[in-house]
Amino acid sequence: MIFVDTGAWYAWYITSDPDHERASVWFQQVSDRLLTTDYVLDELFTLLKVRGHAEIAFAMGEDLISGTACEIEYVQPADFWQAWKVFSTFRDKGWSFTDCTSRVVMERLGVTKAVAFDEHFRQFGMVAVEP
Numbered sequence: 001m002i003f004v005d006t007g008a009w010y011a012w013y014i015t016s017d018p019d020h021e022r023a024s025v026w027f028q029q030v031s032d033r034l035l036t037t038d039y040v041l042d043e044l045f046t047l048l049k050v051r052g053h054a055e056i057a058f059a060m061g062e063d064l065i066s067g068t069a070c071e072i073e074y075v076q077p078a079d080f081w082q083a084w085k086v087f088s089t090f091r092d093k094g095w096s097f098t099d100c101t102s103r104v105v106m107e108r109l110g111v112t113k114a115v116a117f118d119e120h121f122r123q124f125g126m127v128a129v130e131p
Contacts, residue, residue, distance in 0.1 A: 001035050001113070002033070002035065002115055003102065003106050003114040003115070003127070004035065005036075005040060005114060005115065005121060006047065006098065007019070007117045007118055008115040009040070010044060010047060010048070013056050014051075014056070022117075022131055023115075025131075026115060026130065032113070033070075033071060034071065035070060035109070035111060036072060036073070037072065037074065037075055038075060039102070040102060041061075041064055041065065044064075073105050073109065076108075079101055079108065084097075086104060087100040095120050095123070103124050103126070106127060112128060114127045114130070115130045
């Protein structure tokens with residue numbers, strides 16, 4: 001199972017994104033099950049809308065929300081509090097709160113692979129980051 005971060009989803013759907021080609025190739029070749037969280041989808045839909053891509057969010061949102069494109073893990077109350085501990089402990093990192101919830105959920109589920117295009121998941125030091 002591979003965890004998919006916001007930036008990877010965004011790069012796949014937005015052709016003008018600098019990582020679009022790399023994301024497209026990766027998503028077409030991946031055979032593992034994909035996992036994301038409700039927080040990542042929240043961040044993705046918001047990002048798409050504020051950057052002027054609301055119609056793309058509406059078009060692909062159904063596949064993501066329905067679980068057709070990936071499995072969705074919902075952030076639990078205990079995850080939220082643990083993410084707060086991570087967020088407030090690693091103040092020197094540029095990790096969003098969503099990044100911290102992703103880290104906590106991945107640890108809880110034993111997921112050791114992620115697809116991401118920023119350095120945040122590499123900084124976690126607990127996952128292999130693709131591509």
